[in-house]
Amino acid sequence: MNHPAKFVVVEPGSSNSKFLEIRVYAGEEQLGFVYLVLGDGAILLDIIHVDSRYRGRGLGSSLVEEVERLARGLKCRRVHGEVTVNDYTSTPEKRDVRAEWFRKRGYSATKQPDGDWVIEKDL
Numbered sequence: 001m002n003h004p005a006k007f008v009v010v011e012p013g014s015s016n017s018k019f020l021e022i023r024v025y026a027g028e029e030q031l032g033f034v035y036l037v038l039g040d041g042a043i044l045l046d047i048i049h050v051d052s053r054y055r056g057r058g059l060g061s062s063l064v065e066e067v068e069r070l071a072r073g074l075k076c077r078r079v080h081g082e083v084t085v086n087d088y089t090s091t092p093e094k095r096d097v098r099a100e101w102f103r104k105r106g107y108s109a110t111k112q113p114d115g116d117w118v119i120e121k122d123l
């Protein structure tokens with residue numbers, strides 16, 4: 001990564017779309033993204049992903065901070081999501097590790113009967 005990370009909010013479709021994406025770039029290269037859905041007073045953090053070559057450098061944490069900044073700007077009071085086996089965390093163990101990752105970033109993480117996790121943070 002030769003450039004400082006740059007965060008870009010992408011609004012597909014019309015400007016009042018309820019779907020949003022934040023991408024992180026170093027120069028022209030995209031290093032990661034987070035997909036969001038705007039709800040009523042809350043933002044659903046649907047998928048977060050950082051290129052495996054660039055993990056462990058704080059980009060994921062910064063993406064989450066950008067989500068929270070955006071949420072506050074939109075007067076949302078909550079960010080929430082799920083950590084499931086259907087996303088990039090393909091094994092139950094990784095699911096638990098990822099829930100812990102969110103917990104360290106101030107999210108509550110509640111395990112569901114099926115082993116998935118509900119994560120949320122009040123802003």
Ligand SMILES: CC(C)(COP(=O)(O)OP(=O)(O)OC[C@H]1O[C@@H](n2cnc3c(N)ncnc32)[C@H](O)[C@@H]1OP(=O)(O)O)[C@@H](O)C(=O)NCCC(=O)NCCS
Nearest residue numbers: 047048049050055056057058059060061087088089098101
């Ligand atoms: C979850 C994810 C977005 C985090 O991105 P990231 O840029 O690595 O995040 P950070 O650098 O802020 O934090 C990484 C943590 O792992 C540690 N770490 C160190 N080296 C690492 C490496 N090579 N790879 C991953 N994590 C590493 C960091 O120390 C940090 O630990 P901490 O939780 O104790 O602070 C990324 O791992 C990812 O894309 N995973 C696959 C997709 C996924 O599981 N998404 C979540 C469900 S949708």
